[in-house]
Amino acid sequence: MxxxxxxxxxxxxxxxxxxxxxxxxxxxxxxxxxxxxxxxxxxxxxxxxxxxxxxxxxxxxxxxxxxxxxxxxxxxxxxxxxxxxxxxxxSAVKKRVVVLVSKQEHCLYDLLARWQSKELDIEIPCVISNHDTFRGVVEWHGIPFHHVPVTADNKAAAYAEVQRIFEEVHGDTMVLARYMQILSPDLCAAYPGRIINIHHSFLPSFVGAKPYHQAYDKGVKLIGATCHYVTADLDQGPIIEQDVIRIDHSDAVEDMVRYGKDIEKTVLARGLRYHLEDRVLVHGNKTIVFR
Amino acid sequence: MxxxxxxxxxxxxxxxxxxxxxxxxxxxxxxxxxxxxxxxxxxxxxxxxxxxxxxxxxxxxxxxxxxxxxxxxxxxxxxxxxxxxxxxxxSAVKKRVVVLVSKQEHCLYDLLARWQSKELDIEIPCVISNHDTFRGVVEWHGIPFHHVPVTADNKAAAYAEVQRIFEEVHGDTMVLARYMQILSPDLCAAYPGRIINIHHSFLPSFVGAKPYHQAYDKGVKLIGATCHYVTADLDQGPIIEQDVIRIDHSDAVEDMVRYGKDIEKTVLARGLRYHLEDRVLVHGNKTIVFR
Amino acid sequence: MxxxxxxxxxxxxxxxxxxxxxxxxxxxxxxxxxxxxxxxxxxxxxxxxxxxxxxxxxxxxxxxxxxxxxxxxxxxxxxxxxxxxxxxxxSAVKKRVVVLVSKQEHCLYDLLARWQSKELDIEIPCVISNHDTFRGVVEWHGIPFHHVPVTADNKAAAYAEVQRIFEEVHGDTMVLARYMQILSPDLCAAYPGRIINIHHSFLPSFVGAKPYHQAYDKGVKLIGATCHYVTADLDQGPIIEQDVIRIDHSDAVEDMVRYGKDIEKTVLARGLRYHLEDRVLVHGNKTIVFR
Amino acid sequence: MxxxxxxxxxxxxxxxxxxxxxxxxxxxxxxxxxxxxxxxxxxxxxxxxxxxxxxxxxxxxxxxxxxxxxxxxxxxxxxxxxxxxxxxxxSAVKKRVVVLVSKQEHCLYDLLARWQSKELDIEIPCVISNHDTFRGVVEWHGIPFHHVPVTADNKAAAYAEVQRIFEEVHGDTMVLARYMQILSPDLCAAYPGRIINIHHSFLPSFVGAKPYHQAYDKGVKLIGATCHYVTADLDQGPIIEQDVIRIDHSDAVEDMVRYGKDIEKTVLARGLRYHLEDRVLVHGNKTIVFR
Missing domain, CATH: 3.30.70.260 (ACT domain)
Incomplete structure (x- = not known):
């Protein structure tokens, strides 16, 4: 290869x-x-x-x-x-991708597998998380792990710490791999077109919290995921990649969560790859993606 | 068969x-x-x-x-x-389906082909349109055609006429095959679970007019169509069937319209079939669809 | 548009x-x-x-x-x-597309609808069929219809007549819209890259007759359709476009036929459009398709 | 959940x-x-x-x-x-799933992530591999790892050892997670409907070795993966689940391999889940899958 x-x-x-x-x-x-x-x-x-x-x-x-x-x-x-x-x-200069996670494993394991096999030929200088859940598996892979708790009271300090670490490791791209926290507007503004999020709905439907619950209540017949650049507007940044999967009336919210994970990790991996290969050009609030 | x-x-x-x-x-x-x-x-x-x-x-x-x-x-x-x-x-009693169209041909031709080959084993007692565009092809197939113009001023009378015709031909189901008109609340209320619409977006995204333009402006990477029961709330009735198709930055609005037609007619035909075979059970604002 | x-x-x-x-x-x-x-x-x-x-x-x-x-x-x-x-x-010179059909309606109606609305901005100088089934609807659209019966005994003469008509009307492209007949090697050789077929399977699986029966017997979970250039090798010419649809154990062969029709007409329409817009370049037995 | x-x-x-x-x-x-x-x-x-x-x-x-x-x-x-x-x-008795791998990481990491989060609520009593590549990550997760080399000369002994381990750990199901070895007919016959393979093509197309190369040479426009029960006939056992992904002329074999991995792991995970939840009933060489 x-x-x-x-x-x-x-x-x-x-x-x-x-x-x-x-x-x-x-x-x-x-x-x-x-x-x-x-x-x-x-x-x-x-x-x-x-x-x-x-x-x-x-x-x-x-x-x-x-x-x-x-x-x-x-x-x-x-x-x-x-x-x-x-x-x-x-192409000889590897991009440095800092991964932010919370307590869900699927996107993290997926990125680790792609990194480990060099399918994604990148450096992961560190993983940052608001929980200590994945310290073990991350460190086992030889990647530094930073636990930066985020609470209602310490948000400014926490995001300043995230930014400090990102700068210290000379990060090129920040990936929110189901980070589940809303970054501060300052942090978003500091890295336009360099922070990538995976949102667990087919945007613009179901912005914000608990999109699978929203989808369940609406009775949609397909659910999706959206990889996009992060801006200060929640879930409104330029869309890089999306995909959907079919569900039906027999799927409870937890089934949708499970199906959704498969879409989330695939869409994130595709979107991230496009970004890392300089295939994504931002134009206003939209993207040109040369696949 | x-x-x-x-x-x-x-x-x-x-x-x-x-x-x-x-x-x-x-x-x-x-x-x-x-x-x-x-x-x-x-x-x-x-x-x-x-x-x-x-x-x-x-x-x-x-x-x-x-x-x-x-x-x-x-x-x-x-x-x-x-x-x-x-x-x-x-199953020996054919359902009587009244088709309402405007000036777009794709759903009408698609339904005529399915009816003609008995893939849809229904009666079409008549087609109603606010334009005279398709009188020829409809009448050639031996189906009566009613031109009921709808203007800003005559809506009440026009929908009364639609309802009169539907009653007169003993219609079971009314299909809005890209009818492009918003039915009156009275008409919607008269036939709960019996009027089926095809909306040219992946609802709940892009309700209302010009959904492909909305999708273009948002920069989504997939566009879709939704078949749903009509209620007095515009594009909010119980969803029967949905599907999507991939687009990219090179697709102009007119390309999206063209791709969308293929999804619209397929989704309408699938949703209509589920309905006609009594596979759709409404539960609040959602549907159980026994495919 | x-x-x-x-x-x-x-x-x-x-x-x-x-x-x-x-x-x-x-x-x-x-x-x-x-x-x-x-x-x-x-x-x-x-x-x-x-x-x-x-x-x-x-x-x-x-x-x-x-x-x-x-x-x-x-x-x-x-x-x-x-x-x-x-x-x-x-682009100002419309391509002249001769359509060959047998007794199945779906691809023919689909092409007529696209032609009628100028979505496909082509000339259809005539339709040729081995049956007289669709004379009425074709002629109603103002398109000449030629009934050229094909039997075990008259194949050479029948295909010579097809070729004569194609030449007479200055056809650019011949479309086998579920024609269900195997063209003679001579006819295939006369128009390389100009005869387009829709095969009702996801090639290279299920070459030849009754592909849905083959798919049913094999127990595949998706069925498909393939649009390809016709060569003397049955169902082996360069593939232009393919797509699939999900089925399951509850689908009988006749359900697969019905689902398949929706894929066939869409895949044929997409492949034909790519061809007509000079987006398909043949390279050995493969195609470059600039979508 | x-x-x-x-x-x-x-x-x-x-x-x-x-x-x-x-x-x-x-x-x-x-x-x-x-x-x-x-x-x-x-x-x-x-x-x-x-x-x-x-x-x-x-x-x-x-x-x-x-x-x-x-x-x-x-x-x-x-x-x-x-x-x-x-x-x-x-449901209170967890199924015991023995995973066989070779040198490709994607299906293994995917299964580990699903197991670790209890999305797949199973026991993995051990992982068996013909290479030592993944000993580290498997053992880090607390799962025993058995290196059973397979060479041209030792096949009978190697598969006897695989069977011995499977019996010793009271395995219910054996999963070939891109194992890349052809099991002996004896081993296949010992566990009918209990050995699950993921094949990296949309069967019945491209049986056997290097299916992505076969797909590339054929010029297909979609590639796929197939999860099936293993029988003594190579890649011919009852199909449980399949899926496909779109490619085009710009994708080299290595791109197809990469896209294929995403389909392989998802299809394997879905098929395995259906099996573990007793949703798959074998009927001759086909399956009923109650999703």
Whole structure:
């Protein structure tokens, strides 16, 4: 399952003619070998506005005659001409993912299995939890575990501690793997597009607490899960991935919880992977996901 | 695809011991041959209340020594003892389904194809529409077509006319096959559990007008459709069936409309079939669907 | 649902650096406005071989300073340099789709509904059938109907007649909408990548006759349908689209047939649309589908 | 998520009138409180044969005036009259599940997580593997781990050792959680309906080795997994559960392997749960699954 080292350029800019020609021309000029290209033109919402163009390009590292720093320098003029928001990342640099959990095991075990087998080729510098439940299994895997209790009274201090740890371990992404706590607006604002949550409903239905109870009361015939970026608005951030599973009248709330777990962990893993591979580009409150 | 004639007993009653024994004992005593049985105990919501028991039993007509009227008479004491809501129907009596449409073709053509091939073995005594668009194809199939325009000013009269026609043709079920009009509360109240709507969203998300536009703005990754009984509360009646389909950022609203049509017609056809086969038992604002 | 006129360039060529730069450079040079781009590099099967590159680009017609014929002429040198298989089509020229049916209604009605509403913006110059069953509904829609009986003795003559009609009406694509007849090898060979079939199983399971019976006997828990190009090998041509639906032990063969119809018509409609929009590029016995 | 103790009666017998009346009558006579009932009549394959009737009934243990042994004794005459294959199990007696793994982690971690949280309320008396890879994580969970290498030369001895361990720990069910070895016919024959495998394809497609490679070569648009009982015929035993996931041309074999893992573990967990809850009744080479 080895892949050669590659760079991933992801970018967006106002739509116009010649964007692809300029960018691919630059890469071709330096003999860059493109492994994968995904492009999307988002139409203008109003007729007199311009649309926006999104792209994601994987280039084989050894096909280029220079390193990433020089790529960045040489590409800058083109990016500026096109008014691009852009970044380029290196597949050889593993992302550092801090996992936050509470007392439910399914997403944690799922992430550990994927990390252990290198299916998710990431660093997990630590796991943070408001309970001590999973210290054993996490530490057994050689991953530091931080117990940061959260109570009605200590929220500000607790989230400051979470942020301190995240900074200290140089975290790239924070994953709320059924963390069951509402982060402070400050913490949300500190890491836009870098905190990922799994919500146990098919949003926008059933925001907030006990979504399976809400779904049971409503009598829906499918239940779902939603992986999204965390913003200060509870369960309202840009959606990355969703999926559903069929239930029927014979399923009690606890059955729905059980079915839901399977969807939650799969949706979280898919959404997280898209994010880590720079496949997700945020556009307002929506996402472009180049799968 | 021929099946022998059968009776369908559907019933619900307060839960207690011995319900199945009493009902199946009655059937066995008369040598009734059971083709299909579905049972469900809905637990009590509060600890001191009783749950409710639901059942649906298909019995081969020719296995019983009497006709439906005598079945009803003989079964009545048992039903009364069990405090049952119940009915029994005869597969040889075709249900009469009145279809209401507007200007979208997909659900109408789909129902016509199923009716034409006897996949849906029903009578369609007439089609009613607020537009004249589909008169031709409906009448070509030998089905009467009624154009009942609905305007801001004539709603009361228009729905009175719809009701008059429905009564005149002895309709059993009214199907809103993308009718795009909100029925009057009076009409809804006149036929509880007999008017079926297809809503083009995965309810409870995106109630009301232009659900695909709402879904587009929200950036959901799946869109759906919901078949439900119509009540006076818009898009809030008991849900019979739902399904979803995956979309992504490249899908414009018109793509979503197109994908949605395929879900809408399938979900409507499934929900309608469940209803016509007496597989749907309403329980408060939810349904038991014995698929 | 109106879209502006556009050209669709679809092409494949041996993989190398600079392909996208050359093609997008050509388009940009002439101020072509790209609406949609999809690219795919198929890796080499053997290490010493080259992979193959696939592309599909939609360009707004009115953004280019010349017509399609001049585009073709000017683009030819680039295509030759890249050793491309390529074509470019015009959204203003409707594809001519000849539909072949037998005695099952569901795919035919489904295609008629999509054609009637312009969801499928095609010409249907005629319908051909080995039975006279659907003459009425087809002719009512203003579409010529040809009854070409097929018997054990007249196959060669019958398929020659089908081919004659297809040529006479200048058909682009032939759709076997549950035609239930095996075309002659000659006819298959005459139109590679232009005859589309819907097979009522999830291929490669259950090739040939009575796939639902085969599925029933095997006890599978999902049944499916497959839309594929027809080749001389029965049910073995390149797969365009597939889908499945859940069944269980309570479903008899006739229930599976009924559920299957819903999958068949949806899968056929999706596959046909991909084909008509030049989204399907054949690569050996597989397809690239730029959805 | 606590449920009261209950007994599960599962049975099949030749179809006739009065089966349900007799069984439910017996339960009612003893004031047994039925929690869940599922019934199915499998029609006769040939017209002059009888069909077969299947049932599964959950009865609250504390509603009956006697223990399981007395239930068995009292029920025996009815079962004999009806020529039943039957058993009754007690929810308070945990099933003992022996897990066999090789070097892939996903199904093992998934089962451990479900076991650890009591979502699967079972005993895992030991894990057996032909590799030593997972000794650490298994033993950390307090579960004995047996390394039983399997080579071309020692198969008979190795499987004898597997059987010896299974017997020694009083295993009820053996789960091949991606064990990747073909059990000996003797071992298969020793435990009919008690060995469960997860095969990484949508059977009957892609039997045997490297099914994802087979799927890739065929160009299918969905891949799947199948949970089935193991018989001496490789990948041919009765199917318990299946599911699929969509792929496309951009997915390499290693992507399919990755997507497949998510389906494999979910399908295995669902199938295993059905089995453990006595929801699966084998009928020839097919299963009745009362979900």
């Amino acid at each position: 080895h892949r050669e080292r590659f760079y991933t350029l992801s970018a967006s800019c106002p739509d116009r003619t010649g964007i692809v020609a300029k960018v691919s021309g630059f890469i071709a000029e330096h003999k860059g070998w493109i492994l994968e290209t995904a492009l999307h033109a988002e139409p203008a919402v109003e007729a007199d506005k311009r649309g926006r163009y999104f792209m994601r390009i994987e280039i084989r590292a050894d096909s280029l005659p220079f390193m990433l720093s020089e790529f960045r320098e040489r590409f800058r003029p083109i990016a500026e001409e096109l008014q691009m928001d852009w970044k380029i990342t290196d | 021929h099946r022998e004639r059968f009776y369908t007993l559907s019933a619900s009653c307060p839960d207690r011991t011995g319900i199945v024994a009493k009902v199946s004992g009655f059937i066995a005593e008369h040598k009734g041959w059971i083709l299909e049985t579905a049972l469900h105990a809905e637990p009590a919501v509060e600890a001191d209340k009783r749950g409710r028991y639901f059942m649906r039993i298909e019995i081969r007509a020719d296995s019983l020594p009497f006709m439906l009227s005598e079945f009803r008479e003989r079964f009545r004491p048992i039903a009364e003892e069990l405090q049952m809501d119940w009915k029994i129907t005869d | 109106h879209r502006e006129r556009f050209y669709t360039l679809s092409a494949s060529c041996p993989d190398r650096t600079g392909i996208v730069a050359k093609v997008s450079g050509f388009i940009a040079e002439h101020k072509g406005w790209i609406l949609e781009t999809a690219l795919h590099a198929e890796p080499a099967v053997e290490a010493d071989k080259r992979g193959r590159y696939f592309m599909r680009i939609e360009i707004r017609a009115d953004s280019l300073p010349f017509m399609l014929s001049e585009f073709r002429e000017r683009f030819r040198p680039i295509a030759e340099e890249l050793q491309m298989d390529w074509k470019i089509t015009d | 606590h449920r009261e103790r209950f007994y599960t009666l599962s049975a099949s017998c030749p179809d006739r009138t009065g089966i349900v009346a007799k069984v439910s009558g017996f339960i009612a006579e003893h004031k047994g409180w039925i929690l869940e009932t599922a019934l199915h009549a499998e029609p006769a394959v040939e017209a002059d044969k009888r069909g077969r009737y299947f049932m599964r009934i959950e009865i609250r243990a504390d509603s009956l005036p006697f223990m399981l042994s007395e239930f068995r004794e009292r029920f025996r005459p009815i079962a004999e009259e009806l020529q039943m294959d039957w058993k009754i199990t007690d």
